[in-house]
Amino acid sequence: MSELIEARVPDLGSDSGVPVIELLVNVGETVKKDQGLLTLESDKATMEVPSPVSGEIIEIIAKLGDELSAGDLVARIKVSASAAAPAPAAVAAPVLAPASVAAPAAAPQAPIPASTPATTSAPAPLAAVHAPDNSELVPGKVPYASPAVRVFARELGVDLSQVKGSERGGRISKEDVQQFVKATLAGGVPSAGGGSGLNLIPWPQVDFSKFGPVSSEPLSRIKKLSGANLARNWAMIPHVTQFDEADITEMDVFRKKLGEEHKDVKVTPLVFLIKAAVAGLKKFPNFNASLDGDNLVLKQYFHIGIAVDTPDGLVVPVIRDCDKKGLIELSHELAAISVKAREKKLTGADMQGGCFTISSLGGIGGTAFTPIINAPEVAILGVSKSQTKPVWNGAEFAPKLMLPLSLSYDHRVIDGAAAARFTAYMAQVLADLRRLLV
Numbered sequence: 001m002s003e004l005i006e007a008r009v010p011d012l013g014s015d016s017g018v019p020v021i022e023l024l025v026n027v028g029e030t031v032k033k034d035q036g037l038l039t040l041e042s043d044k045a046t047m048e049v050p051s052p053v054s055g056e057i058i059e060i061i062a063k064l065g066d067e068l069s070a071g072d073l074v075a076r077i078k079v080s081a082s083a084a085a086p087a088p089a090a091v092a093a094p095v096l097a098p099a100s101v102a103a104p105a106a107a108p109q110a111p112i113p114a115s116t117p118a119t120t121s122a123p124a125p126l127a128a129v130h131a132p133d134n135s136e137l138v139p140g141k142v143p144y145a146s147p148a149v150r151v152f153a154r155e156l157g158v159d160l161s162q163v164k165g166s167e168r169g170g171r172i173s174k175e176d177v178q179q180f181v182k183a184t185l186a187g188g189v190p191s192a193g194g195g196s197g198l199n200l201i202p203w204p205q206v207d208f209s210k211f212g213p214v215s216s217e218p219l220s221r222i223k224k225l226s227g228a229n230l231a232r233n234w235a236m237i238p239h240v241t242q243f244d245e246a247d248i249t250e251m252d253v254f255r256k257k258l259g260e261e262h263k264d265v266k267v268t269p270l271v272f273l274i275k276a277a278v279a280g281l282k283k284f285p286n287f288n289a290s291l292d293g294d295n296l297v298l299k300q301y302f303h304i305g306i307a308v309d310t311p312d313g314l315v316v317p318v319i320r321d322c323d324k325k326g327l328i329e330l331s332h333e334l335a336a337i338s339v340k341a342r343e344k345k346l347t348g349a350d351m352q353g354g355c356f357t358i359s360s361l362g363g364i365g366g367t368a369f370t371p372i373i374n375a376p377e378v379a380i381l382g383v384s385k386s387q388t389k390p391v392w393n394g395a396e397f398a399p400k401l402m403l404p405l406s407l408s409y410d411h412r413v414i415d416g417a418a419a420a421r422f423t424a425y426m427a428q429v430l431a432d433l434r435r436l437l438v
């Protein structure tokens with residue numbers, strides 16, 4: 001007698017009510033064990049619910065747009081005669097196989113454990129427990145593509161983990177899959193382990209409680225998003241950091257004077273840095289650029305991203321058209337975006353369109369650091385705390401207020417000499433603000 005098996009949504013980690021965005025099978029269709037039945041897409045990941053057995057789809061309960069949680073019934077499957085053969089009395093749940101992350105910023109932070117859905121009311125006997133291969137779930141190893149592209153790749157028998165995505169954030173497009181197939185047919189794709197990809201080993205799984213008391217708390221949404229972006233940018237961009245110092249003795253006298261004249265706003269060194277950065281971007285246009293495949297897109301606008309520290313993590317709102325704004329207007333805008341960031345009121349639009357980022361830790365301390373480039377920008381300026389230092393003026397040591405600058409740049413776009421010229425020019429501008437008029 002053939003057996004009816006219920007396919008249910010497996011453990012979704014912390015997610016619930018995840019929408020069905022794609023049905024992958026029809027009633028009457030024969031499916032293989034682990035074949036995707038439908039696709040769920042949360043704001044973190046796109047995932048397929050696999051068939052727990054080989055057999056025939058008798059009924060599909062889930063519909064497009066349904067919001068499913070762990071244990072929800074998806075379909076009933078009649079086990080094929082061959083698959084129904086002697087089954088151990090084990091009870092198991094289907095295991096979620098993530099098919100692609102919806103955005104690089106939202107890759108799963110840790111391997112998702114296989115577990116029996118808590119709400120499974122009628123657990124189905126399966127031929128065997130399907131244990132997950134956690135290594136497939138390690139962030140960075142999960143292909144990043146839309147469901148339509150995954151269906152396309154599946155039809156062509158293409159393993160998406162071998163395909164390099166050309167879209168923003170490394171997302172794989174249909175064209176990338178086509179190119180991959182063409183290159184494969186032409187014998188142009190290097191084999192696994194032949195130098196392509198990062199080939200990272202899985203993240204260490206450690207039971208820290210073995211070594212002492214621990215507690216655990218979830219990462220904030222901002223930390224998860226920024227962490228994934230930082231990891232990608234760090235891994236994909238060849239970073240070099242150039243260090244320099246600017247004599248801001250005169251600038252600081254002027255800054256304090258401005259502050260006394262404009263008591264309604266705090267005038268910090270950061271607004272002078274924004275103006276000096278704009279001057280640098282104008283003089284060295286390759287710094288105001290983004291890589292687009294083999295092309296360099298050069299921007300004629302000057303929007304500066306400012307890294308803002310908030311209790312939930314780092315965000316980078318963008319101040320637009322900094323070339324057209326004065327120091328006081330910039331001070332007001334800086335204050336406004338900092339408040340907006342800390343009150344979690346920034347919108348996506350507030351954080352888009354940046355040309356160059358400034359990360360200032362000067363209010364806190366430090367002598368230098370190596371900031372991570374905010375892709376698709378090609379450089380970022382880190383600013384540390386100014387200090388009065390004895391500087392040799394040719395005749396004697398004189399006390400000068402020196403501001404440390406740390407410029408990380410994408411070495412694919414910017415040469416070391418250009419980076420040294422850029423920071424030296426910024427230092428000149430900061431030392432003598434009249435240069436902004438030249």
Ligand code: CAO
Nearest residue numbers: 268269270307308309338359360361362363383384385386
């Ligand atoms: N050297 C010495 N003092 C500095 C300075 C510098 N480079 N930069 C700022 N200061 C002073 C300011 O003048 C201010 O002094 P007063 O309190 O006496 O007026 C004080 O430090 C605090 O400044 P601030 O931090 O409030 O203002 P800001 O304009 O310098 O920076 C903002 C604004 C939003 C960028 C900042 O608050 C912030 O969030 N910085 C952190 C950014 C960050 O986390 N970057 C790391 C990214 S990599 O992980």
